[in-house]
Amino acid sequence: MNPQPHWKKITIDQTVTIPRADGTGVARTLNVPVEAWQDPDDGEIYLDAAAVKKLDDVRARHMGLMLPEDILELRRYLGLTQAQISRLLQIGEKSWTRWETGRSRPTHGYNLILNALADGRIDQNYLEALARPHQLHRVFALRSARTEPYRYEFTEAASQTLPQAAAA
Amino acid sequence: MASLIPQSWRKQVIAILDQGSMDRIIVRLRAIDDFQALFPGAFRYELFECLAAALTRDDFEGREVTTMKERGTVYEFIFNHRQTKIYSKINLSPDGTVVIIYSAHRPLKGDTL
Numbered sequence: 614m615n616p617q618p619h620w621k622k623i624t625i626d627q628t629v630t631i632p633r634a635d636g637t638g639v640a641r642t643l644n645v646p647v648e649a650w651q652d653p654d655d656g657e658i659y660l661d662a663a664a665v666k667k668l669d670d671v672r673a674r675h676m677g678l679m680l681p682e683d684i685l686e687l688r689r690y691l692g693l694t695q696a697q698i699s700r701l702l703q704i705g706e707k708s709w710t711r712w713e714t715g716r717s718r719p720t721h722g723y724n725l726i727l728n729a730l731a732d733g734r735i736d737q738n739y740l741e742a743l744a745r746p747h748q749l750h751r752v753f754a755l756r757s758a759r760t761e762p763y764r765y766e767f768t769e770a771a772s773q774t775l776p777q778a779a780a781a
Numbered sequence: 782m783a784s785l786i787p788q789s790w791r792k793q794v795i796a797i798l799d800q801g802s803m804d805r806i807i808v809r810l811r812a813i814d815d816f817q818a819l820f821p822g823a824f825r826y827e828l829f830e831c832l833a834a835a836l837t838r839d840d841f842e843g844r845e846v847t848t849m850k851e852r853g854t855v856y857e858f859i860f861n862h863r864q865t866k867i868y869s870k871i872n873l874s875p876d877g878t879v880v881i882i883y884s885a886h887r888p889l890k891g892d893t894l
Contacts, residue, residue: 616807616879617851625810632822649810654850659881660813662806662829669824716801716826 616659620650625658629668631675645671666715678724679731681715687731688713701740702726783842783894786856791836793877798833801826808882812869815886819865828885832869835860844894846870851881859888866892 615622626644633640647664651657670680679687688698688709695713699706702723711717719727729735742752797805806829816828835841835858843858849872857870868888872881 614804616804616881630821636822650807658810659807660810661804662801662808662826663803665806665808665813665825665829666803669826672824711830714801716799716830718824 616650616661617652619654620652620659623649623651623658625649627664627668629672629675631672641675643671643675669715669718673718678718678721679727681713683731684709684719684727685713687727691730691737700744701737703744783844783858786836786841786843786858788839790854790856790873791841794871794873794880795833795836797878797880798829798836801829805879806882807879809884812882812885815884816867819867819885819887820863828882831860831862831867832871832882832885835862835869842894849883853879853881855883857884857894859892859894 624646626646629643629645631640631643632638645668647660647667649664650659650661652659666681673680688695691698693701695709696706699709702709704723708717712719726735730737730740739752742749808828813825813828817823817825820827841858841860843856846855846857849855849870851872853872853874855870855872857868859866859868861867866888867885869885870883872883874880
């Protein structure tokens with residue numbers, strides 16, 4: 614759809630800055646081509662939301678953040694509604710909806726949890742217990758019974774669990 | 782002089798921004814660049830979020846602008862985001878389906894319209 618009849622479609626290179634992991638300064642910059650509109654009368658350039666999302670997705674990917682499509686796929690893989698997974702993560706349902714649509718991005722902390730959930734490193738039942746205060750004593754009991762720190766062995770087979778299951 | 786922005790205009794703009802419809806939100810490149818200069822760590826999409834959040838206030842004031850050449854109803858307004866004042870100007874198309882965000886920068890003529 615042409616937003617204004619006289620605007621011309623063009624392709625421009627936009628700079629995307631990737632911040633350092635610790636948030637101090639820029640790790641690197643990338644040039645990303647996106648489709649845009651130009652008003653031939655005054656030269657002004659306009660982007661639509663798709664172009665904005667593409668630029669944000671590139672930035673998110675390089676920051677190690679899950680993309681909206683990945684977040685949606687994770688929820689479907691877990692077989693949960695938006696309301697259910699929001700309760701599980703103890704966040705507002707609107708926040709989850711925004712993550713799925715790309716209107717906002719999870720913080721680095723939530724991104725870690727989402728990745729761990731996607732890789733099967735966090736048990737869904739465990740998160741459910743954490744979300745229910747009356748069940749917290751079970752979590753604490755298990756924790757205090759441990760003598761060794763919880764350790765995962767990362768194996769090739771384990772890392773492929775999600776894609777195989779998703780493909781099925 | 783600023784006055785209340787009509788609720789119907791605000792609601793339609795919020796609906797479009799909230800839905801995140803890919804071809805119904807148009808933003809001038811300068812507005813994106815200005816917003817990124819104000820908030821270097823922000824994702825570009827946060828501009829849509831903070832505009833929608835600002836427009837939800839029933840007592841939100843702005844001023845109608847009649848000088849833009851694109852058809853539609855345009856309002857300019859100043860709002861706060863992360864303790865920063867931002868001047869913005871938005872066009873809602875005559876059929877109420879498309880918004881054009883023209884500006885998102887520090888107010889250049891003081892904190893009032």
